[in-house]
Amino acid sequence: MPNKITKRLTGIPFILGGLLIMFLGVESGTLECHRKESMQVACQFTYSNLFGEKISSIATGELKGAEVKTRKRNHRIVILTKKETIPLINSYTMGKNGKVNKVSRINDFINNPEQMSLTIRQDNRWFGFLFGVIFIVGGICAILGIT
Structure with missing residues (x-):
């Protein structure tokens, strides 16, 4: 039978895991595209997490499309x-239908010269933050002996 100290020490991995989830899982990505001519599309991609923001350009004519990548039961949008x-975003998350819808919007935009602009955003900040807090609170409860 584990003693009180051993039981309380089990909270440390939960706190560390919660912090890791918060730092790695709190992220968002935005794709903004504008059509210069009928089939000439230029895009800007913005990725942000707790460590900062990275903005990169997708040159005119470079965007080919988008697809959903699946790992087990989790999915993410990939820009081609x-x-x-x-x-x-880097994370694979649940909820395939919303991602399929966003991929369709990207691919439809590429093939529709009438549509002049498109903005697609995937924001996991609240999801990562919520799960991180749950793990941290669980770890603190274990350390304090709260059941």
Whole structure:
């Protein structure tokens, strides 16, 4: 039978896990595209997390489309260019239907010369923050002996 100290020490991995989830899972990605001519699309991609923001350009004519990548039961949106694939966010998350809808919007925009602009955003900040807090609170409860 574990003693009180051993039971309370089990809270430390939960706190560390919660902090890790908060730092790695709190992220958002935005794809903003504008059509210069009928089939000439230029885009800007913005990725942000707790460590900062990275803005990169997708040159005119480089955007090919988007697709949903699946790992087990989790999914993420991947932007396809002529040179590389760019995840909208790094995390794979649940909820395939919303991602399929966003991918369809991207692909429809590329193929529709009438549509002049598109903005797609995936924001996991609240999801990562919430799960991080749950783990941290659980760890604190274990350390304090609250059941």
